[in-house]
Amino acid sequence: MALKKSDLYSSLWKSCDELRGGMDASQYKDYILTLLFVKYVTDKAKAEPDALIEVPPRGSFDDIVALKGDKEIGDKINKIIARLAEANQLVTVFDAANFNDEEKLGKGQEMQDRLSKLVAIFADLDFRGSRAGGDDLLGDAYEYLMRHFATESGKSKGQFYTPAEVSRVLAKIVGIGPDTAQDDTVYDPTCGSGSLLLKVAEEAPRGISIYGQEKDNATWALAKMNMILHSNEDAGIYKGDTITSPHFTNGDRLDTFDFAVANPPFSIKSWSNGLENDYGRFEFGRPPEKNGDYAFLLHILKSLKSNGKAAVILPHGVLFRANAEAVIRKELLRRGYIKGIIGLPANLFYGTGIPACIVVLDKENAQARTGVFMIDASKGFIKDGNKNRLRNQDIHKVVDVFNKRTEVERYSRMVPLHEIADPKNDYNLNIPRYIDSSEPEDIQDLGAHLRGGIPNRDLDALNRYWGAFPSLRGTLFKPNRPGYSDLAVDVGEVQQTILDFDEFQKFAAEVRGQVASWFADHRPILQALNADTVPKNLISHISEDLLARFKDTPLLDEYDVYEQLMTYWHGVMHDDVFLVMNEGWRDAAMPRQAIEDKERKLSESPDLVVGSGRKAVKYKMDLIPPALVIARYFTDEQAEVNRLNTVVEEASRAVEEYTEEHVVEDGLLAEAMDDGKISKALATAQLKVARHEKADPEEIEALQHVVKLYNEEAQAKKTAKEAQAALDLAILKKYGDLNLPDIKQLVLDDKWAATLRDRITSEANALTLDLVARIQELGERYAETVETLDAELEKLESKIAGHLADMGVV
Template structure:
């Protein structure tokens, strides 16, 4: 059984443990309340069995106290527990749990009692009450992590229930839902769009309880995962339906489709559909795509358009083909363009989604477009800016920040974004191919024939890189010198390609501007410290984020080394990496649980212990190397290792391993002692240092990237022009002459 098949058992067990612990937490409160009102313990416990006291009533057989000690027939007992839990909460859990079968046979095997007992013991290690979490949504975050893990394991099938979180984040930021709104995902999968919409509202300091969430999902198993996801995130009233959205939309009001303020979706790519038995065909006002040929994409888009209210906005992932294919799809595009409802089209990088390499985009539709975009569409070509991965690529926080800013500020950035009139699109026969309007192809690499023949760096190529050199106030004589009116050449000190990096890294201009960036970052941090120290009192994370981001840009951009988008990248990467620390600070204050082990070991006591551990590990490696040498292949056949010496060395290695283990145990004990004994002021100082170190590391990454760009310019010139064609020909001729000489010596040739 692989991980993707095992997911339903883990989700079921996690859900069971969480609801049981929540129930027991609430039950203790109810019993305590009745005891304070004069009831006996027995009477209070009997009154505490009233289901009306609980959001979810957990019957006796589903309580963790009953489950944790199961020893036989465990699969059947777990099935009955889930069945009882669903039966006692029909309004919220109908159909969610009964399909989970811990006795199911997959292939020729099923989970044994021994494996299920070990499974239960694992979940018994950690209690899951609200008071056990560093911040309220910690369990929800863990559940999202598991969903992603199982999507990774499932490969292509992972896309059926999970959209990468960074793509969802981008879409939510584009839509910017607010409290009081109704948000809908007609192909909701495991619910990521809805959960992140809720998180966004919370980040802004608004009341997410005043946000109505609606979703529909055709796959019953995925629908169940979504329902559990909502509940584990504290969303008990989300309206999630299980049915085919194109054939039978479930969210209706008075026989008509419900209308929403925001619609977000990632519908399945390239599906077929059928009009037979379709409900609410009036949704498709722009026409019907072909039923065969896997072209249902614009049918999903039209359903979403029909689900918007008069001021509603939607963002949906679409394959690129819908932007330029002809036939019925072209007529659908024409209708949308002429009705002026398309606000933006965002081209996405390749290979973001599970199991498909189909190029994708985000189609943004707005029923109430801003006046400056009336009769126009904003095209954003973001397909070249992403982080590379082995199996799939990903959007980086800085990529999301750039796209979001360009969209909301309607900026035109060369080779990235452009506002295009409907008239121009009509002249292009309603072809919405993004590259037709925003071509981000790189400029062709220049090649100077004379430089290839005779050497030298063309002045024109050096002038084209002036903006990069100016960032560092780089003196042109550092690596290049005058050759003639048209060409430069490398200075004599640069005798090998490797010298280029050394010279640049030692240059006073490079060192100086990087030092200034570090100085400004440190000064900015000092200015922000009072706000950070009072962070636990802040309720509006979004406002704090915007304030910090704007002030960091003001501090670093004027230096001229990094642009506004790169500085934003430093900050948003830090913000994303620190988000759980910040949530914990806001929820529980400056607690030592936020501190990483390495941070705690940075104290004087920790440094001394780490030095001892390093010494012990070095000694162990030395002994193991000595053993490997003794046991290696002997140089002489008669040379036999001394068995007594080997035996003694083995004893020393065993003793040294014990010594290393003892110091490691000391390290663990020291970490726990420091967590419980450090005073609050010192804890706060260490947390702030931890946060700053993370931010400073982000700056260093960008400084390194910028410096590497500079180095790459000179290395490219070296590769192109340092060795001339004439020199290559001369080497060839010399090699030929040597070969001819050898042949003559051997008696071949004339």
């Protein structure tokens, strides 16, 4: 059985990382990604005889595998890779890593062992699930490894990779979609490893022509390999400095493209070194010599056709810096080239921790443009290790709001050009000037502190709750005086009152019903999963429908609901779909033995263990965890095991309590102690001695009782263990008895539908907890007036004065 997709990638990374030793991640990636690439082209040549990549004799991954244990393995790998590179005019693309480098890989036996183990990792991986119409496993594995190497490489070496989440945003807002023609072109002048271009290409189902340029030789090689791994062998990826030596030129003019995307190096100081021809790029002004941000932006603008569109990641400074950049910015705005600005969270990128923005350029109808659409998306992210990461809901919300030009309070706004041009702003595009994303200030009410009551304006601020539950406000509050209310229930009873409230119960039921209806409508396509399923199309279809269904649900944010599905998809469902596609429903559902590879330090935690000791067999149930089988078929047996475990706990507690009572100094069991404790063996031995010596009857009775308790505990454990073993065996047998409808019911209804229902319902429950917290905060804030506090203070002062008087202190 094939590993789950997530396990495939994580085991690949873990295995490679184990063999890295002290080598820097930025260097080690060349070895790993080269081997992955050679395996890919070898496997592809076997499956597709007409593949564009030719694998020559003695130039395949199989030839590398044959070298395991060879004393000259490093030198021979170099020669095999060289043959493959020469046969495909890819010299210097993937043959840069020296597999015979003793400084990096060790000498003699050390190099032989390290490379042999490294080759074995890739030889053992099963990438047969890679399908033209489904998931591209090798390509995705390449992306996965690059992301990890970017993380490990730190700020100085991580710039070759744009986070996939940010790439998805650019791809979806630049204007590429189902209607994009195959002969349309997309260009990235600083393409890095090509991941951004590939994400854009995914948005064009009919295909799109890809062009890019990259200055760094090693990173350019990564991009070339990345294109081939993602079946874009004909992409035009070239080496060179885009600013000083642009590749795409026609005489003194730049070639132009339909679309452009870029994540150029931020604020580079040496951008103009060697610049001889500006190709008319700086007609609106020359960027500062020590800052190249606008050099890249103007290059991209000049590289667009008359109706071209671009999305560029830049530091926030381009929005507000003065002098030469202010002049350029003003000219771009006056000509209507800047369509939108999107502010991103800080610490998203591997090369820097500063926040960045996306500048969207659009030449089409630029002169008629009357405003700039701005989004402040700086608060939408999740912590992921030492970086921040956009969630699925953050990506979708940005894309939806930008593409539909939806104005959302404290989030997005169409800013008129006349406002930007106003002297007080003077073409400054700093987003906080136009969008106040700060939360409203929680104002303390002096009148409420003096006279009591909760200000009605604080309750009015909760109107979205009162709209969803019209009678709830009247249940929780009663009038105090004009403009103020009191809690009608004790502050500690607020949560239960809300949870028990009919309108909330109805709301929660409706949420569950919406989820059930949505899942029922999509169940037919889910149960029809097969080898031809396209996972990305499947999740796109069902997730967009879920989003649409919850759009008008009061209180619930449809993007929070969407995130619950997408998080579960990436964490569980995608692996399940992958297994069903590759194994079929029945084989995917069957138990497999857990992997234990001591040499590669891989050990899976088993889901079920049958037998004990050396005869124990450990099983993994990837698609259907044992808990689902138990819940549907063995509830009585599990209840009995639980009861027996409770008996064990009670028996153990009885032993503990009795021994603790009597092992104290001078206690009845004191003489049977060893290091302050008493075991069954000690108690039994001491009982034998006590009987022989005719000791105190109470001591004999105590020893007899503790032995009895230990025996009862042992018997309880034995019974519970036997019951568990019998249940485990029955569960294992049940898997073999499951038919296809049983399997689909367990996966679709008991696993996917039930989990998603619970996750989405938890969003509704979380909303009530927010409401409860706010009401409790307000209730406690104004519970005691200044008058009551003064009275309490006077009472305490009087009490202290009395105590002092009693002590004779005046």
